[in-house]
Amino acid sequence: MGHEFDTDTAVTEVSPGTFEAGMEEGWLVGAGVNGGYQLATVARALGALAPGKPHPLSITAHYLSATRPGPATITTRLVRDGGKVATVAGDLAQDGTGRITALATFGDLAALPDAPVRTTHVEPELPPVEECFSTSMAPEEVRRMAPLMDRFDMRIDPAYAGWSIGKPSGEGIIQAWFRLSGDRDLDPFSLLLVADALPPATFDLGMPGWAPTIELTVHLRAMPAPGWVKVRHETRNMAGGMFEEDAVIWDSAGRLVAQARQLARTPRPQ
Amino acid sequence: MGHEFDTDTAVTEVSPGTFEAGMEEGWLVGAGVNGGYQLATVARALGALAPGKPHPLSITAHYLSATRPGPATITTRLVRDGGKVATVAGDLAQDGTGRITALATFGDLAALPDAPVRTTHVEPELPPVEECFSTSMAPEEVRRMAPLMDRFDMRIDPAYAGWSIGKPSGEGIIQAWFRLSGDRDLDPFSLLLVADALPPATFDLGMPGWAPTIELTVHLRAMPAPGWVKVRHETRNMAGGMFEEDAVIWDSAGRLVAQARQLARTPRPQ
Numbered sequence: 001m002g003h004e005f006d007t008d009t010a011v012t013e014v015s016p017g018t019f020e021a022g023m024e025e026g027w028l029v030g031a032g033v034n035g036g037y038q039l040a041t042v043a044r045a046l047g048a049l050a051p052g053k054p055h056p057l058s059i060t061a062h063y064l065s066a067t068r069p070g071p072a073t074i075t076t077r078l079v080r081d082g083g084k085v086a087t088v089a090g091d092l093a094q095d096g097t098g099r100i101t102a103l104a105t106f107g108d109l110a111a112l113p114d115a116p117v118r119t120t121h122v123e124p125e126l127p128p129v130e131e132c133f134s135t136s137m138a139p140e141e142v143r144r145m146a147p148l149m150d151r152f153d154m155r156i157d158p159a160y161a162g163w164s165i166g167k168p169s170g171e172g173i174i175q176a177w178f179r180l181s182g183d184r185d186l187d188p189f190s191l192l193l194v195a196d197a198l199p200p201a202t203f204d205l206g207m208p209g210w211a212p213t214i215e216l217t218v219h220l221r222a223m224p225a226p227g228w229v230k231v232r233h234e235t236r237n238m239a240g241g242m243f244e245e246d247a248v249i250w251d252s253a254g255r256l257v258a259q260a261r262q263l264a265r266t267p268r269p270q
Numbered sequence: 271m272g273h274e275f276d277t278d279t280a281v282t283e284v285s286p287g288t289f290e291a292g293m294e295e296g297w298l299v300g301a302g303v304n305g306g307y308q309l310a311t312v313a314r315a316l317g318a319l320a321p322g323k324p325h326p327l328s329i330t331a332h333y334l335s336a337t338r339p340g341p342a343t344i345t346t347r348l349v350r351d352g353g354k355v356a357t358v359a360g361d362l363a364q365d366g367t368g369r370i371t372a373l374a375t376f377g378d379l380a381a382l383p384d385a386p387v388r389t390t391h392v393e394p395e396l397p398p399v400e401e402c403f404s405t406s407m408a409p410e411e412v413r414r415m416a417p418l419m420d421r422f423d424m425r426i427d428p429a430y431a432g433w434s435i436g437k438p439s440g441e442g443i444i445q446a447w448f449r450l451s452g453d454r455d456l457d458p459f460s461l462l463l464v465a466d467a468l469p470p471a472t473f474d475l476g477m478p479g480w481a482p483t484i485e486l487t488v489h490l491r492a493m494p495a496p497g498w499v500k501v502r503h504e505t506r507n508m509a510g511g512m513f514e515e516d517a518v519i520w521d522s523a524g525r526l527v528a529q530a531r532q533l534a535r536t537p538r539p540q
Contacts, residue, residue: 057512058485058533060330062357062375064350079361079371080334085484087332087371089359091349101349101357103373105332105484112510116536118475120442121506172390205388214355214375215328217487219533221510236391237526240382240491242327244529256507259514261531263328263489266386 003184004151005193009041011048017076019045021092025069029146032066035100035213036196037148040189042092042102045074050086050106055188057085059104060217067092067099084108109188109223123250124232126157129177133161152180152197163203172201175232178249185226186251192218194231194249195260201235201245202267209267214242216262227252241266273454274421275463279311281318287346289315291362295339299416302336305370305483306466307418310459312362312372315344320356320376325458327355329374330487337362337369354378379458379493393520394502396427399447403431422450422467433473442471445502448519455496456521462488464501464519465530471505471515472537479537484512486532497522511536 002010008027011019021044027037039061047054076090085107092099126132132155143149155177162168178194180186186194195218200211230250235243243266249258272280278297281289291314297307309331317324346360355377362369396402402425413419425447432438448464450456456464465488470481500520505513513536519528 058332060373060485060487062328062349062373064352064357079332080368082334087334089371089373098350101359101373103330103332103359103371109510112512114510116508118442118508118513119506172388215330215487215489217330217485217531219485219514221507221512221514236389237491237529238386238388239526240379240384242382242491243388244489244491256509259507259531261487261529 003180003182005180005184005190009044009189011041011045011074013048019074019076021072021074023067023069023072025147026151027148028069029148030210033069034148034196035063035216036193038067038092038100039102039216040192042074042090042100043104043189043192045076046088046090046102046104047106049076049078049088053086053106053108055106055109055220056104057107058217058219059102059192060215061100061102062215063100063213064098068094070094072099109220119256121248121256123254124175124230126175126177126230129155129228132157132177150181152178154178154197160204163206163208168204168206170205172205172235173232174198174201174204175230177228178231179228186224186229188220191220191224191249191258194229195247195258198231198233200264201233202238202243205238207267211264211267214263214265216260218258218260220258222255222257224251224257225253238266273452275450275454275460279314279459281311281315281344283318289344289346291342291344293337293339293342295417296421297418298339299418300480303339304418304466305333305486306463308337308362308370309372309486310462312344312360312370313374313459313462315346316358316360316372316374317376319346319348319358323356323376323378325376325379325490326374327377328487328489329372329462330485331370331372332485333370333483334368338364340364342369379490389526391518391526393524394445394500396445396447396500399425399498402427402447420451422448424448424467430474433476433478438474438476440475442475442505444468444471444474445500447498448501449498456494456499458490458493461490461494461519461528464499465517465528468501468503470534471503472508472513475508477537481534481537484533484535486530488528488530490528492525492527494521494527495523508536
């Protein structure tokens with residue numbers, strides 16, 4: 001019996017390069033299936049084309065239309081196998097309608113050299129887990145809208161959670177502790193989920209509402225250590241009806257294991 | 271008579287969705303053709319598939335092998351035309367060998383709403399243009415290696431140019447004023463070039479040498495105003511033989527017109 005993340009992102013090759021997957025309703029947030037969960041599912045199929053290169057080093061998805069719970073078909077294409085890395089592309093569709101299209105270069109995170117390391121990025125400072133706001137404390141109606149929240153344990157830093165009581169910090173930042181439910185440790189595929197699991201940083205600008213992702217790119221930089229990760233989202237440029245959102249994921253060993261950026265649409269005024 | 275940037279990035283459709291282009295040797299840097307120039311050329315072809323959506327809002331390329339001067343073929347695919355935006359994909363190859371593969375969502379930068387704007391990103395501070403180091407002052411042997419440098423006027427901030435005399439700042443930052451040669455104003459396509467025109471930020475970490483791009487994503491956020499732009503590159507996480515490099519481009523009106531990020535390989539010790 002695998003963990004629900006593994007069974008819910010599993011794909012089955014039904015003909016060369018074509019995979020079937022099921023978009024499970026447990027990953028719904030509002031009317032659509034979470035973008036990071038979709039990305040992880042597509043990545044499973046893409047990885048099958050890159051033997052010996054088990055992890056996406058860089059993966060980009062463009063979101064075409066809202067994915068619904070139900071079956072999906074992923075068609076893939078090996079762009080180039082360069083030996084140590086391979087570049088692959090794929091499209092996820094439901095009933096012939098494109099949902100997301102992705103492009104990735106796979107490699108082996110476990111085979112990367114340990115040195116040199118020069119990191120000037122600073123690990124986010126968060127209060128202890130037990131002093132952060134647990135999403136399991138969210139009101140029943142919020143949890144019904146976002147069953148996704150039952151799939152993991154997220155503890156939001158109170159300093160950037162004021163939007164929940166109408167007092168956003170205005171800085172465009174959200175940060176949280178994160179782990180999957182059931183104490184399953186994170187791996188490179190579940191880090192793709194983590195990169196798009198927090199509420200949009202626009203909440204902290206006083207703009208609640210759904211912020212549809214146009215494009216999301218994740219760089220996986222190291223194998224995550226067991227335990228909680230810290231995730232920080234920040235937007236620094238909301239303009240033209242769009243905003244960028246940068247995400248960093250730090251593991252329990254104090255390593256920057258993933259960097260992500262998305263371009264999303266600004267939520268409509270509510 | 272167009273500007274050399276326009277003639278050198280021009281593409282001709284030879285059959286539906288297939289384009290011919292010439293990779294001109296004027297854009298060489300070392301043994302390969304500049305990645306931003308390639309990206310701009312592919313974007314020309316992709317744009318032909320998105321009538322009424324003239325600009326890439328987000329474009330990602332994965333670099334497969336070094337592009338040489340000479341003819342190239344670009345094959346394209348319309349992934350989805352969503353009305354106001356269209357998602358398109360394309361591959362550039364030379365003699366059947368894949369060079370780069372790209373995925374983009376096009377829209378119309380001129381049609382974006384003016385408000386609201388919430389930018390916490392801070393415009394880079396640079397000394398006046400005339401106090402910065404002009405690449406036209408580079409030694410003859412450097413200019414012969416990089417004819418690319420004759421295509422534009424780049425003035426590097428002396429604070430982050432110490433690597434040229436063996437004294438890098440160690441911060442992983444390079445910033446410069448930039449304009450095309452011949453006073454041609456920048457547009458969305460030439461901004462794709464600007465996003466990958468500066469020396470790699472690893473120079474400023476004391477690591478000279480070529481830093482091959484694995485993946486480059488550019489978000490175009492506004493139409494650039496006429497005149498010089500400011501470009502700032504920064505890496506904050508060199509590890510595992512790779513580094514990320516963020517680029518911001520600010521126009522003469524003080525607007526953040528583009529944000530880019532690439533994942534590149536760390537230069538080999540020299």
